[in-house]
Amino acid sequence: xxxxxxxxKTKIFLARLVVVLMVAFVVLGIVMHGxxxxxxxxxxxxxxxxxxxxxxxxxxxxxxxxxxxxLLDGVRDARSGRDPYFWTILTNPAQRGxxxxxxxxATARVILLGLCMDLVYQFIAFDTFHxxxxxxxxxxxxxxxxxxxxxxxxxxxxxxLGRRSANEIR
Numbered sequence: 001x002x003x004x005x006x007x008x009k010t011k012i013f014l015a016r017l018v019v020v021l022m023v024a025f026v027v028l029g030i031v032m033h034g035x036x037x038x039x040x041x042x043x044x045x046x047x048x049x050x051x052x053x054x055x056x057x058x059x060x061x062x063x064x065x066x067x068x069x070x071l072l073d074g075v076r077d078a079r080s081g082r083d084p085y086f087w088t089i090l091t092n093p094a095q096r097g098x099x100x101x102x103x104x105x106a107t108a109r110v111i112l113l114g115l116c117m118d119l120v121y122q123f124i125a126f127d128t129f130h131x132x133x134x135x136x137x138x139x140x141x142x143x144x145x146x147x148x149x150x151x152x153x154x155x156x157x158x159x160x161l162g163r164r165s166a167n168e169i170r
Contacts, residue, residue, distance in 0.1 A: 007105055015101070015108040021115060022135045029132025043133055046126075050137065055121045062114050062141035069106040070146045074153030078161055084151030107146050114138030 033039050051059050070085075077085065085103070089096050104111075118134035 011105050011108065014112065015105045018104065018108045018111050018115075021112070022138075025115070025131035025135045029130060029135075033130065033132075043130070043136070046130070046133055047136065050121070053121070054124050055117060058114065058117045058121075059141065062110055062117075062138075063145040065110045065113075066107055066142050066145040067149055069110065070150040071153055073102070073106055074150045075157045077150070077154040078157035082154070084154045086147055086151040089147075103143065103146055103150070107142050110142040110146075111138045114142045 050056075074085070077083075082088075083092070085099060089099050115134050115138045118137045119129060122129050122134065
């Protein structure tokens with residue numbers, strides 16, 4: 001009883017755009033700021049200061065949006081009998097790429113929003129732009145929650161749906 005989700009061309013385009021932007025931001029960051037110990041120290045210092053700075057609402061907004069995407073996909077996984085997301089990525093190399101692609105499509109809008117919000121934040125807080133940092137922050141706030149929550153949501157939904165089915169049989 002596999003439930004297939006038809007992915008629109010717009011969502012695929014958006015996911016590809018996000019990948020291109022993230023790669024471009026990382027390359028631009030290396031070109032602008034280089035790779036050195038002081039650069040990595042600045043990145044970590046800036047990352048640790050962000051939650052207390054302006055635009056802290058994004059530290060709530062982006063993970064919530066990623067959680068909603070994980071909830072929808074996790075329930076769909078439970079209904080179709082698919083293995084939990086992160087576990088499949090870790091243990092099944094044959095499905096790893098396609099499952100990561102699913103996650104990217106599901107979170108592309110959230111990642112794009114995160115890149116834009118971090119760009120605005122950096123100009124407010126630093127009067128400059130550190131593109132590679134924007135990629136790190138967007139990934140941490142948008143993709144990591146999705147990655148970590150989709151599997152447990154699948155397990156809970158599978159338990160819930162099984163419980164509901166058992167009650168209907170009685």
